[in-house]
Amino acid sequence: MIHDLAIIGAGPAGMAAAVEARACGLSVLVVDDNPAPGGQVFRAAEAAAPDPAVGPEIAPGLALIAAFRASGAEYRPATTLWHLDPDEGLLSLAGPQGVDEARARRVLLATGAQERAVPIPGWTLPGVMTAGAAQIMLKTTGAVPAGRTVLAGQGPLVWLLAVQLARAGAAPLLLETRSTGLAAALSQGGLWSGRRLLAKGLALMAEARRRGVRVVRPVRGLRAEGTTRVERIAWDGGAAPCDTLLLHEGVIPQTHVSRAIGVDHAWDAGQACWRPVTDGFGASSHDRIAIAGDGAGIGGWEAAVAAGRLAALDTARRLDALDAAGVAARSAAPLAARRAALALRPLLDAFYAPPASVLAPPDDVLACRCEEVTAGAIRAAARLGATGPNQMKAYLRCGMGPCQGRICAPSVAALIAEVRGVPPETIAPLRPRAPYKPITVGQLAASAESAQQPPQ
Amino acid sequence: MFRPRPDARPATIEVLVDGTPVLVPAGASAAAAVLLAGLPAIRETPVSGSPRLPLCMMGVCFDCLAEIDGVANRQACMVPVAPGMRIARQHGARAARP
Numbered sequence: 001m002i003h004d005l006a007i008i009g010a011g012p013a014g015m016a017a018a019v020e021a022r023a024c025g026l027s028v029l030v031v032d033d034n035p036a037p038g039g040q041v042f043r044a045a046e047a048a049a050p051d052p053a054v055g056p057e058i059a060p061g062l063a064l065i066a067a068f069r070a071s072g073a074e075y076r077p078a079t080t081l082w083h084l085d086p087d088e089g090l091l092s093l094a095g096p097q098g099v100d101e102a103r104a105r106r107v108l109l110a111t112g113a114q115e116r117a118v119p120i121p122g123w124t125l126p127g128v129m130t131a132g133a134a135q136i137m138l139k140t141t142g143a144v145p146a147g148r149t150v151l152a153g154q155g156p157l158v159w160l161l162a163v164q165l166a167r168a169g170a171a172p173l174l175l176e177t178r179s180t181g182l183a184a185a186l187s188q189g190g191l192w193s194g195r196r197l198l199a200k201g202l203a204l205m206a207e208a209r210r211r212g213v214r215v216v217r218p219v220r221g222l223r224a225e226g227t228t229r230v231e232r233i234a235w236d237g238g239a240a241p242c243d244t245l246l247l248h249e250g251v252i253p254q255t256h257v258s259r260a261i262g263v264d265h266a267w268d269a270g271q272a273c274w275r276p277v278t279d280g281f282g283a284s285s286h287d288r289i290a291i292a293g294d295g296a297g298i299g300g301w302e303a304a305v306a307a308g309r310l311a312a313l314d315t316a317r318r319l320d321a322l323d324a325a326g327v328a329a330r331s332a333a334p335l336a337a338r339r340a341a342l343a344l345r346p347l348l349d350a351f352y353a354p355p356a357s358v359l360a361p362p363d364d365v366l367a368c369r370c371e372e373v374t375a376g377a378i379r380a381a382a383r384l385g386a387t388g389p390n391q392m393k394a395y396l397r398c399g400m401g402p403c404q405g406r407i408c409a410p411s412v413a414a415l416i417a418e419v420r421g422v423p424p425e426t427i428a429p430l431r432p433r434a435p436y437k438p439i440t441v442g443q444l445a446a447s448a449e450s451a452q453q454p455p456q
Numbered sequence: 457m458f459r460p461r462p463d464a465r466p467a468t469i470e471v472l473v474d475g476t477p478v479l480v481p482a483g484a485s486a487a488a489a490v491l492l493a494g495l496p497a498i499r500e501t502p503v504s505g506s507p508r509l510p511l512c513m514m515g516v517c518f519d520c521l522a523e524i525d526g527v528a529n530r531q532a533c534m535v536p537v538a539p540g541m542r543i544a545r546q547h548g549a550r551a552a553r554p
Binding site for chain 1: 503
């Protein structure tokens with residue numbers, strides 16, 4: 001069977017797209033590598049909703065999850081896309097029932113965001129995690145870091161997590177790295193149209209302080225110290241004992257699959273990352289592939305919901321399930337919702353711009369965690385002539401370890417740009433290869449056997 | 457090391473972390489079980505043998521590679537726990553088994 005639309009990711013964009021596409025009468029397959037719908041923002045939302053530590057922020061996702069479950073889309077949780085052939089619309093999947101393939105007339109990548117790497121001295125020590133990792137622990141298990149917890153970095157998630165940990169009785173010490181002044185950020189505008197989101201943010205900051213979160217700002221020169229695990233966090237002019245260090249410098253689009261299949265990407269200077277090029281309805285440079293949500297550029301979950309709906313409507317039009325008038329009628333609401341949700345984004349991007357030392361770390365810091373390559377070694381290889389992350393793989397193996405460059409590739413590119421004295425957009429991003437996620441030789445053999453079977 | 461909050465999420469599933477039984481909530485990942493068990497590391501790296509624990513918990517960093525039910529190099533953060541699951545630390549590069 002060929003699905004009208006295959007959606008990769010059951011986060012806000014993927015779920016909203018599935019609901020909208022089903023409403024247009026399309027057959028829909030949703031593949032997600034997590035065991036429950038929600039993406040990261042609504043991770044394990046159905047199970048976590050009663051927990052007062054995270055409930056208030058998870059509640060807005062419950063209706064969407066319920067609508068998704070009732071939509072009639074074929075939903076395959078705990079299933080990983082390990083290869084995508086965009087020309088054929090062929091998806092290679094690995095899940096609880098082994099490996100198999102699916103076909104679709106159109107494919108929507110709704111792969112969401114990942115946290116920007118925060119390479120500081122000592123960041124490979126056990127006990128150092130991302131802020132998102134601690135929030136995932138909270139949402140999926142209810143657990144919080146034991147002992148002295150330090151949350152270091154900047155961005156909306158930092159304040160949200162500080163509040164959620166405090167509600168759970170584990171208030172962290174917050175070391176805020178923000179260096180942009182409010183005046184510079186305010187010049188971006190968006191205050192009035194983004195006032196609802198702004199009010200939410202200010203309320204979180206107030207709640208954090210009310211619940212006893214101690215804040216030190218501005219913090220520079222962060223380093224994690226310890227022998228077999230993190231014991232201390234130090235910064236220029238201060239230090240504190242630390243059992244768990246949570247780092248966060250914002251999020252970037254997860255573009256592993258979109259880069260692997262070779263659709264056009266553009267450098268987003270405001271967010272210091274690559275994003276796939278899409279039109280207003282999520283269409284990419286490949287005529288079968290759409291991309292929506294944070295995977296197409298960071299906008300947050302409300303913008304992702306709107307983008308998912310728009311991508312589904314565009315799919316329905318392309319498959320002749322909806323005419324132009326129908327698209328116009330149904331797209332007015334999500335277009336307006338997306339405008340409102342994105343109004344504050346330039347201000348947030350400017351306010352929480354990552355420091356240069358995070359993008360291109362100091363020489364003694366491991367930039368590539370898998371192959372344990374320092375920023376200094378990468379700079380030296382760049383001086384020898386490595387012109388981009390694809391070439392750097394051959395020099396130093398960074399990008400060839402298990403993570404396939406998911407963590408280090410942006411740092412590697414930034415270091416090369418710095419050494420060569422060129423703008424970041426001139427360094428082509430790493431081109432990932434399939435399999436996107438590890439599969440066993442047995443799974444690969446099984447998929448070859450199933451490919452030899454005549455089609456049913 | 458993570459501290460459970462049984463009032464919010466009761467622990468109902470027993471898994472074996474390096475041979476020791478640990479009770480974890482349904483919906484937890486194998487990596488979460490390792491963090492709840494308080495292991496000092498989930499693996500040692502193939503390059504320098506340095507200890508690691510999970511970094512991202514969402515399938516990006518691959519620092520949580522572990523041997524789960526006898527299969528090495530699995531992303532522990534992407535594997536939901538099941539009763540009796542055996543989760544073991546991985547030392548260096550994974551070994552091929554007959």
